[in-house]
Amino acid sequence: MGRGSYNGMHIRVHVTGDLLLFWLPPRTPNRVHTRFRQWLYGREVETADGKYRYRRWGALERERHVLLYTGAVILPKGAGKRIAAMLRQKGAVVLEREVVLTKDDRRRLRLHPRSPS
Numbered sequence: 001m002g003r004g005s006y007n008g009m010h011i012r013v014h015v016t017g018d019l020l021l022f023w024l025p026p027r028t029p030n031r032v033h034t035r036f037r038q039w040l041y042g043r044e045v046e047t048a049d050g051k052y053r054y055r056r057w058g059a060l061e062r063e064r065h066v067l068l069y070t071g072a073v074i075l076p077k078g079a080g081k082r083i084a085a086m087l088r089q090k091g092a093v094v095l096e097r098e099v100v101l102t103k104d105d106r107r108r109l110r111l112h113p114r115s116p117s
Contacts, residue, residue, distance in 0.1 A: 014100050015111055018080025020073045021095040022087050036090060037070075059086060064109045074099065076109050 024033055042058030060067075063083060066074040075083060077098070084094045101111065 015106055016077050016098050017101045017105065017109065017111075018075045018077055019097045019099045020075065020080055020084055020087070021071060021097075022073075022084075022092045023071050024092055028091075032091075036092070039090065040087075059083070066105050066108050074101070074105055074109070076111060 024036060038056070038058070040058050040060055042061050043056050044053065045056050046053040060073065060083070063079055064076055065079075068074065073083075080096055084096055087094050101109070105111075
């Protein structure tokens with residue numbers, strides 16, 4: 001967490017982000033899980049004869065994010081609502097929380113603590 005000094009007082013700056021926990025409901029078929037993961041995280045694709053290879057981008061790859069584990073993602077504040085809506089539209093169960101970001105999270109999200117005004 002960033003620290004600053006203002007008139008001799010120490011001020012701790014907290015930068016927050018959105019934590020999303022998501023999963024597909026129980027008894028969802030494996031093929032639906034596979035398609036969901038490919039849509040979310042992207043995948044490597046090649047033609048039937050193996051001549052051409054390319055990358056299909058996933059929905060999360062276009063956002064700055066910290067992937068903690070499959071189904072657990074930290075996003076910059078405000079981006080969580082948009083991604084949560086997309087996940088729910090695909091049938092996922094989503095929990096949203098606001099979290100205080102660590103220095104490493106801020107670095108990975110390319111966020112910097114705001115200086116006191």
